[in-house]
Amino acid sequence: MEETAEKSLNVSVLMNELKKDNDEMQVVMKQIQDISTKSNILALNSGIEAARAGEAGRGFSVVATEIKKFAEESLQASRQSEEIITSIQNKANEIIAVRTVDIAYDTIDKIDRNLFERNCDVQAWATFDAIKQCLLAPSPETVQHAEAFLKNIHAIYEVYFDLFVVDLSGKIVASAQHPNQVGKDMSKRTWFKETVRTNQVYVTDMYYSDVVEGHTMSYSSPVHDDQGNIIGVFTTRFNWEFIYDIIDRVKIDETSKLYVINSEGYVIASKDRSDVLNTKLNHLRAVELLLSGRETRGYTIEQNHIYAYCLTEGYNAYKGKGWSVVVMESIV
Known part of the structure; x- marks a missing residue:
């Protein structure tokens, strides 16, 4: 019973089973066509022999004519049936494609909502007094207070590798997990320079960090004094593994593939972890459409596969990083 319920949730599995049934039906229809063709040839030969027999073969000639008529009608019906079966297959492909586009949209939307929360976190924490004081009045006491605050929120939120406070010169003054x-x-790091330059939250692409020893994204927010002046930067290191809580729950067939790609076409998340930051999908027509800006959602059919895709829309104040989700379904 549980297996049936699980299968019913996976539309692509059911549609592929339907397509397999259609393939088997096409084989049967081909056999019927072969029989009809052979019957037609047999009727033709019988008619010739009946004509040679003259008056004695007249009755058999009538039978041969009827067999020929039946064979032609059967052949025509089988051809029409084959057209209908082909139409059903095409519609099944379209249903799989539309459903797979929905999966791509739903996945990138869930990722955006998760990362929107990370965007909010860094802005909120940058306003806490413990963070401000270790920048305004640096001392062993204020730094210790800030580190206690960082450790506390690190333990509560669980989705971060680390949290750092950086002063306006670029020096790290406090860390939740890496006191070393x-x-x-950090003054030469892009995330630091851009946060100070724009006076806005700066979000990096996903990358591998040697410091935290994992795939991460950094969210950096300016820290302001009571007059609104920038006094430093609060920056977080999101643990990318938590994105797989979303990826691994997506219901797709075992032979299907799901990729999250960045704005350059590199895979930054996949059910197959070996693809991450190692595989580029720019050779796909679907990815070409995404990266060129010509399409934001849709599908292509390439080499007996459906590639459904959806570009990030961001969520609320979080505008996204130009990422997309691409889902591959086989239609063989």
């Missing part, structure tokens, strides 16, 4: 990073100069 305190004192290091």
Whole structure:
């Protein structure tokens, strides 16, 4: 009973089973066509022999004519049936494609909503007094207070590798999990420079960090004093593994594939972890349409596969990073 319920949730599995049944029906129809063709040839030969027999073969000639008529009608019906079966197959492909586009949209939407929360986190935490004070009045006491605050929210939220406070010169002054990073100069890092330059939250693409030893994204927010002046940067390192809570729950066939790609076409998440940051999908027509800006949602059919795709729309104030989800379904 549970297996039936599970299968009913996976539309692509059911549609592929339907397509297999159609394939088998086409084989049967081909056999019927062969029989009709052979019957037609047999009727033709019988008619010739009946004509040679003259008056004695007249009755058999009538039978041969009827057999020929029946064979032709049967052949015509089988051809029409084959057209209907082909139409059913095409419609099944379209249903799979539309459903797969929905999967791509739903997946990128869930990722965006998750990352929107990370965007909110960094802005909110940058306003806490413990963070401001260790920048305004740096001392062992204020830094210790800030580190206690960082450790506390790190333990509560669980989805971060680390949290850092960086002063306006670029020096790390506090860390939740990596005290060995305190004192290091971040002034040349793009995330630091852009946060200070724009006075806005800066979000990196997904990358591998040697410091936290994992795939991560950094969210960086300016820290302001009471007059609105920038006094430093609060920056987080999101644990990318939590994105797989979304990816691994997507219901697709075992032979199907799901990719999250960045704005350059690199795979940044996949059910197959070996693809991450190693595989580029720019050779696909679907990805070409996405990266060129000509399409934001849809599907292509390439080499007996459906590639459904959806570009990020962002969520509320989080505009996204130009990522997309691509889902591959076989139609063989």
